Amino acid sequence: MAKELAKLYDPKNVEDRIYDFWLEKNYFHAKNDPDKQPYTIVIPPPNITGQLHMGHALDNTLQDILIRWRRMQGFDTLWLPGTDHASIATEAKIVEAMRKEGLSKDDVGRDGFLERAWEWRRQYGGRIIEQLKKLGSSCDWARERFTLDEGCSKAVLEVFCRLYEKGLIYRGERIINWCPHCLTSISDAEVEYEDQAGHFWHLRYPFKDGSGYLQLATTRPETLLGDTAVAVNPNDDRYKDLVGKTLILPIVHREIPVIADDYVEMDFGTGVVKITPAHDPNDFEVGKRHDLPVVNVLTPDAKINEDYPQYAGMDRYEARKAIVKDLEAEGALVKIEDYSHNVGTCYRCGTTVEPRVSLQWFVKMEPLAGPAIEAVENGDIRFIPDRFNKNYFHWMRNIRDWCISRQLWWGHRIPAYYCQDCGEITVQKDAPACCPKCGGKVEQDPDTLDTWFSSALWPFSTLGWPDDTEDLRHYYPTSTLVTGYDIITFWVSRMIFSALEYTGQKPFSDVLIHGLVRDALGRKMSKSLGNGIDPLEIIDQYGADALRLTLATGNSPGNDMRFSDEKVSASRNFANKIWNAARYILMNIDGCDVPCALPETLALEDKWVVSRYNRLVKEVTENLGKFELGIAVSKLYDFVWDVFCDWYIELSKIRLQQGGDAAQDAKQVLVYIMSNTLKLLHPFMPFITEEIWQTLPHEGESIMISPWPVFDPALDFPTEEAEMQRIITAIRAIRNRRAEMNVAPSKKAKVFIATAYQPTFERGAMFMQRLASASEVAVDANFEIEGAVCIVTQDAKIFIPLGELVDLEAERARLGKEIAKAQSDLEFINKKLQNESFVSKAPAAVVQAQRDQAEKCKEKLALLEESLAKLNV
């Protein structure tokens, strides 16, 4: 940075250069220093299909703030980056790309497909990583991982085999959620429910013996093809005698029994339910209890299968129409009612999921959930804010087995081998040459694992587990996980039970939960709405620091936030403000000849700003410790703009103009406060703080590895702070009066101050000259100036002879107003003090404070009245 700086801060000239400097110096690299306390964050790995969006920007800004802060505090920090292979999302992209070439998965085969997928990952997988760098993320890129890399895959195999041996992974025929578009099973967590308008079709199923019929209703008439029973409640007197009788299923004309099951609600509808075990999860359970046949009527892409030639090939909605028509023709349709119900959809593609019976692999969850619940209950793992405990507990306590097999090719292939001869299942890490039981030929399960199965291992698989590595020993368990509330169930919960089960340790101590970044109108940013804001465009326009500051400002754990251009430009303005404060200091110091330490003697205003700064250190550090990043940054904002720029820099101008020792002291304080404040600001705005810090006198080679400021009791100056505050109050009061009276700032005026704090105001005289347009300042304990404007503060009576400029009437009115205000204030306090129960029950200090205030109020009132009286003379 040259001495002649541009008036405006231009991030484009700075950010890439600084980032390259950090990389070159290898500052992001975690040294694994056994003498230092570790602080570890593993990144929530973004999908390789993804582009950086605002959610990532927020998530990673928060992580970078924490990491940079802890690094400066002297921790051995590791922020471990990486990406997720995102099985469904990536596979869908590849399939789509192939479709455009006129190819299908079957055309290219498994190996050909995987080749394409890896090529895709080589080409695009690094894209989001480059985008994270633009944000300033100080990740240890040398440790970058990928969920499908060798190490992570090794961990996946290890876990799968261990769980299988322990009986916690099993294969079974269950009803699962099937996405007819992605053509794979998905877990319960991957289903999103939405309200959809639908219908109730009321149907009649006749008895075989011709003795009438049972009436029931369904929202999915097409599943009737797969009905294998009709159920009623065992306690339902209406139907008690009918249980065991046989019905004829309309259209199909198959015989099905009437059964009794508690699952049926008597008071809902007619109290009769058709049971389709193959196509409804509840019916599946009923079917199991009653040993009913499971009749599948749909193909994987949700078309009617070959068993029903008249409908075969129709998709489920076409079939519905056709079947309703046929039911009507057969006289089985009673009526159609409008009905709105919740329908499960695939969280990836939005297609309505189809419950489907199939052979899948599952993780038995109950034994794993126990310790996971306990770890949060006993405080080993903390959610911030803690209200998310409730979500977590609810999910964990009602957990169902986790369907982990996916009918996809892109992912970790299930290490299960089936003997083609004897049917033996062998689960092991390496493919067996032949069946260990009969020596027959074996074939590996074609399916892969749920993406979340590998991300569940992320905090330790990335550190080398299952091997006992140095990194694992030093950096694990990790410290903080930063993520949005939307993936607590998908990811956070699964990491917790996985870590406890496999490593015997928690995966992390604190989980900082943040909300969603919404648009300026509070809407979720989404592709379909087209209201997404591209963080890279914001960076391009305003700079990464401005974006980061915006995301940190007002950020409160767990709460959503709105993003708007106005906020970013306010942040950009703040960056510019800092830039100009630095410019001012650099213009006034001669090169780097100012030591970056406080001078031996501190003037009143120095002590004031140092004391304020010292308190800032404490507040910022404390709030970072509580994950209140928004509060920390707002304290910084206020200090920089209000305390340092608006007051201290203005005050410093007096001594800088005087020159000599006084000027030298002021320069030192300016440099000291500026460079230390930059340190506090660095985690939030890394680029600009580095750029400025490098130009100021400094020790060390980078702000990002400089020591974090520490609260110092020796820098606490409460007396001087209060003293300076009196002067500031007086200056404000004078400016206020002058503004009210429309006195041009260029018009200087004498100021006479009558006060009990004579020394204070004598010291403050020069400040008033500079900042309150005073031509000269006289201080005395008992001034009485005739024909002057009188300003009353709690500490002083200030007279300004502005005779010719004063509108007497206006002044009278104004004084009257002020008296009224003082009176009502006094009244308010007196009312309290006259309240016996207040005086007796409130703490003594509070009562005393009120008494003091009443006294001051009385004094002020007296002064005001006196002034008014004088004016009237």
Next chain:
RNA sequence: GGACGUUUAGCUCAGCUGGUAGAGCACUCGCUUGACGUGCGAGUGGUCACAGGUUCGAGUCCUGUAACGUCCACCA
């Protein structure tokens, strides 16, 4: 159906363990102030969603209501 969150100045939001409400933006007035007009100074603007309760005292604690939002469960 269950749980949670939000409701404070025109807008976006702070307000910790209860002691006469704050910031940024917007608005009004003034300013070629030797760092910055992406700026400086001064202002206008709020019965803190509503109703009860606890307390000497409630934006702050408790109970309930309403609106908006989110998550979970789900009756065919």
